Amino acid sequence: MNNKYLNFITDEHLLECIANLLNAYLRAKNNITKKSFYNNKVDTIKLTFDAKFNDIDEESLIQAEILRQIDKSINNSIGTFHEQILGGIEGFEVGKLSGFDIKAKDNTLFADIKNKHNTMNSSSAESLFQKLARYADTYKQSKCYWVQILAKGSFNEKWSGEINGKEYSHSRVYKISGDQFYATLTGNEEAFLQLYKVLPLAIKEYLDTIEKNGELAQNSALDEIKTEIEMSNRSILDQISFENYNYYLGFDKL
Template identity: 80%
Template sequence: MAHKYVNFISDEHLLNCIGNLHKAYLKAKNNVSKKSFYTNKVDSIKLTFDAKFNDINEDDLIQSEILRQIDKSINNSIGTFHEQILGGIEGYEVGNLSGFDIRAVDNTLFADIKNKHNTMNSSSAEALFQKLARYADDHKKAKCYWVQILAKGSFNEHWKGEINGKEYGYRRVYHMNIV
């Protein structure tokens, strides 16, 4: 296994992940145009206020919205990139729509990964906590993580607190931020 770039995955795997991300960038740029813009759901009231309050003409406004849609697709692809990178570490695998993003093949770790652009409302946070707690219940040796990539500070702590008026805490459920 060659390690020219990083020491935890092969160079071949890293370059394959980067290649997949590049394809996602190209696809996102090719899938959104002025013509397809009008077929997507667009908040026309917001766009009207944006145009008037920010003194933006219609063509520039549409172009900025197209770029926003491309950026949203790219952010999703960056999340997939993170999963693919981590899934290439020996002993770990990508969840592939199985309810987790990454797991240790021996079921000692489950992780849900969010990048800094993915904000969660309280209902999403509650559902994620409950999901991770179920994995911990089902796999007695597992540690389960909500991992935020590129958050404002690094930490790794038990995830506990009040969500939607209910108190949550579980000894093998963690919240981790990685800068």
């Protein structure tokens, strides 16, 4: 494989994965309207402390809070990016809502991918172990992995221990860090590092090929709030508090 970027997936596949992630960013940005920003109720008490203790003006503070909501949405898309990258390695494929994220085409490997090591509670961990054990029991030649792309160490080891008060162990159920999983699928110990190093160039060159005619539209939440305060003469935080909590005692007088 004679590629410009990586030797374990085609250039076209890498650029397609980058394009998919860009689209996820655009959707996340464009989806943050005032209505969606208010969906989970904005904690204006916390924002008041943030503004005063960190000496941040209200507009910058709300923009940062909006970006935090976008970031929360994007985290899931980053996990999908890794699934798509790994699914482009010869001999492997993406699960496509089949109960696994990545599998070997010959059914010798199944994996569930989490972007960060701390994204599961004990019930989710128990459910995941049971699912991987079922795959291992069904496909006797398979190894089944809980993949932590961003882990607290570099490891590839049997996943065993107590979860929700029950002892779990299986001879072919493993937990593995992102670097080790990339190495397992590619046969290249530095595959994850190579992806990291090539991304700035690949992203730049992809962005250079697309038109930027408004495609990178920004969220509208802050503009909508600012339009409201032009009429109400409230501060930004008072406007958000009024719109989120006007049913609270006295808040209708803000």
